[in-house]
Structure formats: C-alpha cells, structure tokens
Amino acid sequence: MAQQITNTPATCESAREDALHEECGVFGVWAPERDVARLTYFGLKALQHRGQESAGIAVGDGGTVMVRKDLGLIDQVFTDADLSTLTGQLAIGHVRYGTAGAKSWEAAQPHLSTINDVIIALAHNGTLVNTDELRRQLIELGVPFLSNSDSEVAAKLIGYFTQRTHHLREGIRKTMELVRGGYAMTLINEQALYAFRDPYGIRPLVLGKLVDEGLDEVDPSAVSALPSQTDDASGDEGALSSASGWVVASETCALDIVGARYVRDIRPGEILRISAAGLVSEQGVPAAAESAECIFEQVYFARPDSIMGGKSVYACRYDMGRRLAQENPVDADMVIGVPDSGLPPAEGFARESGIPFGEGLIKNRYVARTFIAPTQELRAMGVRMKLNPLRDNIAGKRLVVIDDSIVRGTTMVQLVKMLRQAGAAEVHVRINSPEVVWPCFYGIDTDVQAQLISANKSVEEICAFIGADSLGFLSVEGLLACLPETGVSAGAGCPVHGYCTACFTGVYPVAIPDSFGRDKFMPGYNPCNLSENPVLPRDVVRVKDHDHSWEEHHER
Numbered sequence: 001m002a003q004q005i006t007n008t009p010a011t012c013e014s015a016r017e018d019a020l021h022e023e024c025g026v027f028g029v030w031a032p033e034r035d036v037a038r039l040t041y042f043g044l045k046a047l048q049h050r051g052q053e054s055a056g057i058a059v060g061d062g063g064t065v066m067v068r069k070d071l072g073l074i075d076q077v078f079t080d081a082d083l084s085t086l087t088g089q090l091a092i093g094h095v096r097y098g099t100a101g102a103k104s105w106e107a108a109q110p111h112l113s114t115i116n117d118v119i120i121a122l123a124h125n126g127t128l129v130n131t132d133e134l135r136r137q138l139i140e141l142g143v144p145f146l147s148n149s150d151s152e153v154a155a156k157l158i159g160y161f162t163q164r165t166h167h168l169r170e171g172i173r174k175t176m177e178l179v180r181g182g183y184a185m186t187l188i189n190e191q192a193l194y195a196f197r198d199p200y201g202i203r204p205l206v207l208g209k210l211v212d213e214g215l216d217e218v219d220p221s222a223v224s225a226l227p228s229q230t231d232d233a234s235g236d237e238g239a240l241s242s243a244s245g246w247v248v249a250s251e252t253c254a255l256d257i258v259g260a261r262y263v264r265d266i267r268p269g270e271i272l273r274i275s276a277a278g279l280v281s282e283q284g285v286p287a288a289a290e291s292a293e294c295i296f297e298q299v300y301f302a303r304p305d306s307i308m309g310g311k312s313v314y315a316c317r318y319d320m321g322r323r324l325a326q327e328n329p330v331d332a333d334m335v336i337g338v339p340d341s342g343l344p345p346a347e348g349f350a351r352e353s354g355i356p357f358g359e360g361l362i363k364n365r366y367v368a369r370t371f372i373a374p375t376q377e378l379r380a381m382g383v384r385m386k387l388n389p390l391r392d393n394i395a396g397k398r399l400v401v402i403d404d405s406i407v408r409g410t411t412m413v414q415l416v417k418m419l420r421q422a423g424a425a426e427v428h429v430r431i432n433s434p435e436v437v438w439p440c441f442y443g444i445d446t447d448v449q450a451q452l453i454s455a456n457k458s459v460e461e462i463c464a465f466i467g468a469d470s471l472g473f474l475s476v477e478g479l480l481a482c483l484p485e486t487g488v489s490a491g492a493g494c495p496v497h498g499y500c501t502a503c504f505t506g507v508y509p510v511a512i513p514d515s516f517g518r519d520k521f522m523p524g525y526n527p528c529n530l531s532e533n534p535v536l537p538r539d540v541v542r543v544k545d546h547d548h549s550w551e552e553h554h555e556r
Helices: 036-046 080-085 131-140 150-165 168-178 220-224 235-241 252-257 296-301 313-327 343-353 376-385 410-421 459-466 476-481 540-546 549-553
Strands: 002-005 024-030 054-060 065-071 090-096 111-115 118-128 181-188 193-197 206-210 245-249 260-265 270-275 278-283 334-337 361-363 387-389 398-403 426-431 470-473
Touching: 024 036, 024 118, 024 181, 024 193, 036 054, 036 080, 036 090, 036 245, 036 252, 054 118, 054 181, 065 080, 065 118, 090 118, 090 181, 111 150, 118 150, 118 168, 131 150, 131 540, 150 168, 150 181, 150 540, 168 193, 168 270, 168 540, 193 245, 206 252, 245 252, 252 260, 296 313, 313 343, 313 426, 313 476, 334 343, 343 398, 376 387, 376 410, 387 410, 398 410, 410 426, 410 459, 459 470
Parallel strands: 002 065, 334 398, 398 426, 426 470
Antiparallel strands: 024 090, 024 245, 054 065, 054 090, 111 118, 118 181, 181 193, 193 270, 206 245, 206 260, 270 278, 361 387
C-alpha cells in the first residue's frame, strides 16, 4: 500500500520576481543501512537554491512508499518528527520553483502514482513540451489526475506502462520514447531507485557513491562499464555494491553535503536502476547526436561549488568575467558584483581589467520566499529587501556592476537607482551572459517572449531604460569559450559545444509543438529547431502499450 502525509496547503503567493527561475532540484539515495530520509533532507538543503516554493521526500521500505510534501522551504515542510516517520532503505526528494499557474500543493513533488499494484513516486526537474495530448489519452484510458503538471503525466505514463508490462524499467523506457522536452528524473518503488535523463541531457543529473570509511574510492571507469539488461550482481558491479550506498542529484554540491563521491554524470537517454542487486545501466532511448545541456546552469542556476563538465561553476563564472572585460572594457574606479552569482565574474573582470574589486552590495541572506502576501508598499521596496549598498565604499566612485543576466529589466532599474542614491558617480552595467532574447520551454520560467526586455529593446534602449551610463553583454562565442565542451559542434555557424543556447540564439534542440508554443513568440521572430516536431497519433499510448519490439530483442 502507499501512504501520503500532507499539511494544509498555503494559499498566498509571493510576488513574481524579475529573475530567472528553474523548475527544481532532485535527489535520490539508495542506502539500506543509513537514515535515507535525513540524507535526502540534507541533499535538498544543498539544492534549495533551485526551488523554494515546495519540497517533498518519498521513502521506500521494501513494502510500501510513503510521501511527505508541502508548500514552503525545506525547513518549513519537514520537522525532525516528520523525518523520523520516514524510514526505509531508499528515498527521493524534490525542491520546486513553480511556474505560473502551477503553484499548488497538487503540483508539489514527488508525485505518487498507484495503478493497481504498481506504486511509484517520481521527482522531475525540467519541462515536458508535449504532455497535453498524452494526458488526454490517459484520461480516456481511465487514469485519474490531481494536477495539470507535466510531471504527473510522466508519473502516470510510467505507472500505466509498468502495470501492463509488469516491468518498471520497461514502463520508464516506453515513457521516455513518448515524452519530449528537458528532464532529469528520479523515481522509486518499494525496493529500487531509478534515475534517467532526456536524450539531449538538457537538465543535469549526477551519480555519486556513499563509501564507508576504510573502503577504496570508487573508480568511475568501473561504473561506466557496468553491464546492462541484468539484475545480477557480479564482477565489478558486485564489488561496487559492497559499499554503503548510491546517490543521484541535480548538482555535485548535494553529493558533498551527504559525504558522497562524484562518480559520473547520468548519460543522456540513460536509465540507472539501483537496488540490493546492484547498479544496472541501460540506454532507455538513443542519445541525441548533439547534446544540449542548459547553458544557464553555469551562468546562474548551479551553486558555484558544484562541478560541471570537470570544471567548477565558480571557475567558469570567473572566466566569464575575464572575457567580459576583454569584450566590454570601461574606465572605472571599482568593480562590484551583484550577490551571489555576480561575484565570481566580478572578480574575473577586476583581474582582467586591473580595476580594483570591491564590495558594494550587501545581501540580506534571511530574505526568502514567503507565502505571506506582501503589501504594495513592500513590493515597491523591490531590490532593497534583498540588497543594500555600502555607501562608504561606493560614494563618489565610477562603478562597474556585474550581474548574470537582464530578463525583464525591472530589478536592474531599481539597482542602478539605488547605487546612484548611495552616491555612485557613474554606473556601468556589465552582464556575464548574452542577451536573453528567446523564451525557454525546457525548465526556465521565461516562456513568453514579450516579457523579455532584450526582445523588445536594443542595448542602447535597455541602457537608457535602466538608467546606466553604459551597458555591455558577453557574446555567445565568449560565453562558450569559458565553458568545458560537452559535445561536438552542430556545424558551421552553430558552435553550441554541447550546450542549449536557445535563449540567446533561438536554436531549439527539441522542437516546440504548436499547441505549446502558440502565442509565445513575438511577430517577426522565427525560432530554429534542430529536430522535427512530431505529431502524436491520437492513440499513441495504446499503440505503445502493444509494441513489444524492444523486449523481443533485449533481455528483460
């Protein structure tokens, strides 16, 4: 049986901020001899920057799956007593930033799905672009829904196919064949942890190992060579199973906090299954010829202490600042960064330009999202609730202000005004990413192009709008030069280096269905897709249910 614990849902929401937000962070652990609920809690604490509107943990104990989730920060959702009731050998967790129209308790994750004797809990980071038709078909087949979220569609699809094939990995694989978009998912049933990723690798997901003291460190090459299509623990796999557990997470910083060692990234299109039998890897769907990892992970989303592509996010942002100084030089007295993601590139800009780096903005680290609706007066305070200028440091100085992006422009207007009121003689704004001109459909809340200031104004017009003395953005080529390459270039004129640059270039790796992208683009903007936009047959779920071609050529 499945159990679900809830609190009374909150009803008030905070005002939408002028900043980029990603869907969420996911975490999973298989560790029979450890307190998996508390490990998951601490993993989610490390990922709290990825989502602050809801949090949840699901635990499997060999006989049932228990889910506890609610709106709020991880500390607001869970007490020590809550964690004490979540006992088992494996768990997944989720922190969420909800997009507009989806901020409800029902949309909080993990999603619990029960179809006959199939019990699963799923946590999803990203956005699926083709779930409307899939939801309709499942409803016609008698599958109930509690929310309108794409994550619940994925959970219901997996449960539906699993119930009919009696094989959870086959349920996951069939679902991966149908859904399109960016996703990194963790899933549990009563006995096993699964992790899988979209074929482009848009959303991040890493594998780590909990190793008892005294055991040798895990060799990534051994994990990379694990056999597929078998649950038997033998050879290297059996040796790896002797350690204390496995962890999967959106970022390596979550591995660090629970004492796990990074092994490798989950590969695009891969399915991992972790259980008492060991770790099994198989290719659920073919990986795309060109990977397309979200480039804004390095620019903004990821914590600076996380490692991506073998390079720390801090080092990437520092190099962005150096390249920004080369491309957009300015004569000034001091370089300051907008906390927190603007600080490493500000250091790099100062190093390259020779302009002293200083502290000009103090962040109030106790300001977080709240479900207490602010008054109009508090909304008008805007950026002052989170940042305050150091007047002694900036008065009379010509400042270079480094920030990660300008999305809608309203926050930068307040920031420039605040610095001038504090006595800054000049304010030169430099952005360590290119202009955000195109909407994102893969997990960032910028799915309407008209909201983006760079789609409506030139650089000169934006500079005048925010009240700066000058404004400069990092070029796409300059940004890519600062990042480790994760794939092969798609060809002349499209140097993506394994990253999704759609928000800068309009080149979308996964096609956007008309029903999903309708009215999202401004007149005169024509996005470029690198893949075909498939039209789902009206009975594709039923057809996929009867398709056993894969099983006929592979071991179950």
